[in-house]
Amino acid sequence: METLDNNEKLKDFKTKLLRVNANFKFLCAHVANENGYSLNFCNLLYVISENEGMTLAELAESVDMDKGNLSRLLNQQIQSGYVEKKMDAIDNRKIRVYITDTGQSKINEIS
Incomplete structure (x- = not known):
């Protein structure tokens, strides 16, 4: 019982x-x-800000998003000046993703 x-x-x-x-x-x-964004767009921006320097593969796994959608959203964020890609200092085959000051300001504004 x-x-x-x-x-x-x-x-x-x-x-x-x-x-x-x-x-x-x-x-x-x-x-x-x-604020004119999708939930996926904001979620991706937040994950990048909390995990700066993630590789694209790590980011895709972290947000559980297919590579096509990830690429599209990431390109929108880069064009908006919220995110930037940089080559890895040691292994130039890897690309790392970082939040910009503009992106951090946008997160603070939306939060």
Whole structure:
């Protein structure tokens, strides 16, 4: 009987957690859209700011985005002056991504 009660509590907790997550994602998307951006655009900008110097492969894995969408969003951010790419100092086959001062200002403005 106690196991059944715990299972019900766990199921209720999972349901509430999923609802909070959905509401949070909706709120973030709303804020992003009000500022003229997609949620993916803002998420990518934030991940880059928190993990400066990531390689493109690390970034793609981190945001769980296909390379085509990542490339498109990253190019938009570069054109806007929010992000810059730099060659790795040791291995010039690797490209690293950094937030610019303009990008950091945009994150602070949206947050």
